[in-house]
Amino acid sequence: MDSVIEALPVYLDGFRLTLYLAAISGALSLVLGTVLAAFRVSPLRSLRLIGTLVVEVGRNTPLTLVFIFFVFILPGIGIILPLGTLPAIIALTVYTSAFVCEAVRSGINSVGIGQAEAARAIGLGSVQTLTLVVLPQALRTVVPPLINVLIALTKNTSVAAGFAVVELTATGRGLARDYPADVIWMLLGVAFFYLVITIPAGAIAGSIERRVVFSR
Amino acid sequence: MDDPIENRGGDPTAAGALGDVLVELRHVNKHFGQLHVLRDIDLEVGQGEVLVVIGPSGSGKSTLCRAINRLETIDSGTILIDGVPLPEEGKGLAKLRSDVGMVFQSFNLFAHKTVLDNVTLGPIKVRGVKREAARKQAMELLDRVGVADQAAKLPAQLSGGQQQRVAIARALAMHPKVMLFDEPTSALDPEMINEVLDVMVQLAGEGITMIVVTHEMGFARKAAHRVVFMADGQIVEQATPEEFFTNPRSERAKDFLSKILTH
Numbered sequence A: 001m002d003s004v005i006e007a008l009p010v011y012l013d014g015f016r017l018t019l020y021l022a023a024i025s026g027a028l029s030l031v032l033g034t035v036l037a038a039f040r041v042s043p044l045r046s047l048r049l050i051g052t053l054v055v056e057v058g059r060n061t062p063l064t065l066v067f068i069f070f071v072f073i074l075p076g077i078g079i080i081l082p083l084g085t086l087p088a089i090i091a092l093t094v095y096t097s098a099f100v101c102e103a104v105r106s107g108i109n110s111v112g113i114g115q116a117e118a119a120r121a122i123g124l125g126s127v128q129t130l131t132l133v134v135l136p137q138a139l140r141t142v143v144p145p146l147i148n149v150l151i152a153l154t155k156n157t158s159v160a161a162g163f164a165v166v167e168l169t170a171t172g173r174g175l176a177r178d179y180p181a182d183v184i185w186m187l188l189g190v191a192f193f194y195l196v197i198t199i200p201a202g203a204i205a206g207s208i209e210r211r212v213v214f215s216r
Numbered sequence B: 001m002d003d004p005i006e007n008r009g010g011d012p013t014a015a016g017a018l019g020d021v022l023v024e025l026r027h028v029n030k031h032f033g034q035l036h037v038l039r040d041i042d043l044e045v046g047q048g049e050v051l052v053v054i055g056p057s058g059s060g061k062s063t064l065c066r067a068i069n070r071l072e073t074i075d076s077g078t079i080l081i082d083g084v085p086l087p088e089e090g091k092g093l094a095k096l097r098s099d100v101g102m103v104f105q106s107f108n109l110f111a112h113k114t115v116l117d118n119v120t121l122g123p124i125k126v127r128g129v130k131r132e133a134a135r136k137q138a139m140e141l142l143d144r145v146g147v148a149d150q151a152a153k154l155p156a157q158l159s160g161g162q163q164q165r166v167a168i169a170r171a172l173a174m175h176p177k178v179m180l181f182d183e184p185t186s187a188l189d190p191e192m193i194n195e196v197l198d199v200m201v202q203l204a205g206e207g208i209t210m211i212v213v214t215h216e217m218g219f220a221r222k223a224a225h226r227v228v229f230m231a232d233g234q235i236v237e238q239a240t241p242e243e244f245f246t247n248p249r250s251e252r253a254k255d256f257l258s259k260i261l262t263h
């Protein structure tokens, strides 16, 4: 227990990096995932195809493989990414976007088709129809599953530990090595810091959900 | 086919202004899978004309309406609005749709926007009208359809009849060349039907070109220049309202009228 306190600064470094990975990849995934969802409901076949392709690849590939692709395979074919957090952020974003896309898409589908038809009937283009009419109404159903996706992302950042990124899990592994007598405590410490992110996220999800339900 | 102008009853001075063809369908065909829903439709609607489309359920009336602003694509034939063929997709299509007002059976007001914002959205985002000017116009339109006092409410707080009148105001706000109505009163409780029909009769009197799918004979008699009877995806007959309701020529129309009259 004391050694956890003693290791606090080390934890905090790892925690900061985990938070950073989750925040950056989370924000990027929300944007990319929403764009992909727009692709998937686009009137243009080619865009729908691209959207479907990215989503199916992202959803059906284990995250570790996605990491391997960006860390080892891409450099192998001559595209070199600087080591460190960038490949991790890209891998996490590509992977998470697929899930964001599916959450947003199911939200879009929950909005009645008549809303989009009425929007198009007054002359709004497909992007305006989506951003002004459909997405604002989809938000209500989309927020809870999105928060779940972001919570999963937070935990998924730990995969980066295997790829030379010393985030929270890698930190815990190091600490377990440095304090062999307190391995359990050290790992509980790691778990605690993940909860510091995910429990408030869940609470925020709950309160947003209640708020949007009321405002209807 | 019949010349629409000859079939027009009503005010002869209005008819004088009705010269040009505004909406023209030529050999329009549409399938849903195996089902042939529009069979070689030829139809012309004149400037200022009020056309009522009537026919049994499933005869293709909604599809016809939706094809005119390309909410449904057609398989063959041409649809011209003001002499211009319907654009395929993109900007041109959006522009065309802004010139064709549509009122749906189920109102389809934007559920997350107030009544006022429902009416101003198109003018602001499509026409680039300034917010203040759009609001002023919207309030005038809402006043005209009798729901100005509901402007700040959300659609869900309104009765069906009020919602449909807002939907009419929303369409009018774009200053459309033609208004399409697809059974605008079918989803309404009986006591609300007249408040919507009254607004439509008023619009007809103002010379707005209207294509109205409805079974409301009272409206057809009061406001329509011509009635088109559809069955199985075809235009079976067309006549003035008086002629059609008192003396239908085809068996299909006689049969159909006897059914709706017994209700």
Ligand SMILES: Nc1ncnc2c1ncn2[C@@H]1O[C@H](COP(=O)(O)OP(=O)(O)O)[C@@H](O)[C@H]1O
Residues within 6 Å of the ligand: B032, B035, B037, B055, B056, B057, B058, B059, B060, B061, B062, B063, B064
């Ligand atoms: N999106 C669709 N997909 C398949 N069939 C459809 C679709 N919309 C309409 N139909 C069919 O086309 C026919 C004509 O429909 P519709 O135009 O709605 O008729 P109406 O408005 O006269 O009742 C009906 O048989 C209907 O079931």
Ligand SMILES: [Mg+2]
Residues within 6 Å of the ligand: B061, B062, B063, B183
């Ligand atoms: Mg119909």
